Amino acid sequence: MSATERAEGAAKTESSGPASRRGPIRWLPARLRAARMETRLARTLVLDVPGWSGHAPGQHVDVRLTAEDGYTAQRSYSVASPSAQDQVELTVQRVQGGEVSTYLTEIMLPGDQLEIRGPLGGWFQWTARIRGPxxxxxxxxxxxxxxxxxxxxxxxxxxxxxxxxxxxxxxxxxxxxxxxxxxxxxxxxxxxxxxxxxxxxxxxxxxxxxxxxxxxxxxxxxxxxxxxxxxxxxxxxxxxxxxxxxxxxxxxxxxxxxxxxxx
Amino acid sequence: MHEDNDHRVDGNAAAGILREVFASDVTTARVVCGHCTAGTSVAETKTYLAGPGSILRCPGCDAILARITKIRDTVWLDLSGSASWQIHTG
The missing domain is CATH 3.40.50.80 (Nucleotide-binding domain of ferredoxin-NADP reductase (FNR) module)
Known part of the structure; x- marks a missing residue:
């Protein structure tokens, strides 16, 4: 979209808040507290994430699964919940043949663990500080x-x-x-x-x-x-x-x- | 986001790997294409995630702006296709 704008235009950013947190990013262990099916294919996962300090609506997380043999798979999912300490809700829709989404929507049980890192992305976010329709x-x-x-x-x-x-x-x-x-x-x-x-x-x-x-x-x-x-x-x-x-x-x-x- | 990682997405999906390299979020950074000189936010670049690497292309002319490859504990960052990155640090 903005490719046609010229380089002189200053980038618009929403500074401050969780998105602009600095320092190294870490993987945090997350444990499934509860889950609910939203549709036949989409499931909301309520995750307890000790150390999670909140996010801005619109941001996403990277999710990493590690199998017993050490094989890992990583995907990005948007956060569905508003900002909260130590808790994140994701809604995942199963993709046909998707190894990660199939696990998250059909196999993962309360008590099971995965890792997340974030919050990620300062561009696609809205906060109550942004005025207007x-x-x-x-x-x-x-x-x-x-x-x-x-x-x-x-x-x-x-x-x-x-x-x-x-x-x-x-x-x-x-x-x-x-x-x-x-x-x-x-x-x-x-x-x-x-x-x-x-x-x-x-x-x-x-x-x-x-x-x-x-x-x-x-x-x-x-x-x-x-x-x-x-x-x-x-x-x-x-x-x-x-x-x-x-x-x-x-x-x-x-x-x-x-x-x-x-x- | 989500799956189908061989397909084109946008720079939002590269936020995690970029955040391993940069001290703050750079999806809001403005990147200028070294080929056509158009400026865009990193979030709006055409992004391809495949295997260990991510490629960010200019949405205007398709030139490669950045290649980011992670192999074990090392990230290889090739920004030779971009003229500049304007990163907000506040």
């Missing part, structure tokens, strides 16, 4: 870091209006379905929009299909305040499609922050 656009399990932002928005004293556009294959693929419904019902400043790419609900007025320009709210102008910050997360193809639509809709590319994962 926020638009979140998530595809599939890309909703996970956006959920951390929504949960922080609810928990904090922020009054920033939030709008979530959540694209999933079918209603059965919606993660956090009841919590999202409740957020939308109880917070007038939080608006949740679900859209389906394969098949929706019987009374949907929108035809199933990938994200379209009319699914996106217009940016603000001199009279109406629109989103001052847009976060997009999902598979690479989804993120690039969404980012193009947002620019076509009139959003400034410098206001759009993206995070892609594979496939």
């Amino acid at each position: 926020v638009l979140l656009v998530g595809g599939g399990s890309g909703v996970v870091p956006l959920m951390a932002m929504l949960r922080e928005r609810v928990r904090s004293d922020s009054s920033s209006p939030f709008r979530l556009i959540y694209s999933a294959r079918t209603p059965d693929h919606i993660i956090y379905t009841s919590e999202l419904h409740q957020m939308g019902q109880t917070h007038p400043d939080i608006q949740i929009s679900r859209l389906y790419t394969r098949s929706g609900l019987p009374d949907d007025t929108r035809e199933p299909g990938r994200l379209r320009i009319e699914d996106l709210p217009p940016p603000g102008n001199e009279i109406t305040e629109g989103p001052s910050r847009v976060y997009v997360c999902g598979p690479t193809g989804f993120v690039e499609h969404a980012a193009r639509l947002l620019v076509d809709r009139g959003y400034r590319s410098s206001d759009i922050r993206t995070e892609r994962f594979g496939s």
Whole structure:
């Protein structure tokens, strides 16, 4: 997105807070305290992590598994929970043939251990210090870091209006379905929009299909305040499609922050 | 993030390995391409994670900006494709 900007523009950063913590990064042992299935494929893991000192919503962690024979496998997962001491919640969606996600969603039991390091990533994060309306656009399990932002928005004293556009294959693929419904019902400043790419609900007025320009709210102008910050997360193809639509809709590319994962 | 590590992601996914080398998060750093001179945040680079190495490419012209390879306790950092890195330290 910002590749077309020239080099003179100063990088915008959110300094201070956990993201800017300095010094060497360490792997911390983490123990599974509890787990719950969110959909048929997605599982939330509640991990006890002694020494974890919190994170900013949107950040991720590296997870490392070590087998008895010493074989290790490492992946990155977004944190789903708002910041907390000594505890981290991840929501992992099983990828077909994925050795790490299959272990985390189907095999790992409470009491089992793994290692995590983080929090990672200062670019894709929101904190209550950032003022102004926020638009979140998530595809599939890309909703996970956006959920951390929504949960922080609810928990904090922020009054920033939030709008979530959540694209999933079918209603059965919606993660956090009841919590999202409740957020939308109880917070007038939080608006949740679900859209389906394969098949929706019987009374949907929108035809199933990938994200379209009319699914996106217009940016603000001199009279109406629109989103001052847009976060997009999902598979690479989804993120690039969404980012193009947002620019076509009139959003400034410098206001759009993206995070892609594979496939 | 997540799996399918042979596919293209973005620089957010390299935050962990970069954090092993740099004293602070550099996904917010601004990197200038040595080939086309466009500037971008490290988070927005085209990133390929494969085996022991990560490759960061310019989203504008596809030139390689950085190669980061870890072998046991050593990280090999090749930044020869980038003209500069502007790193916020505050």
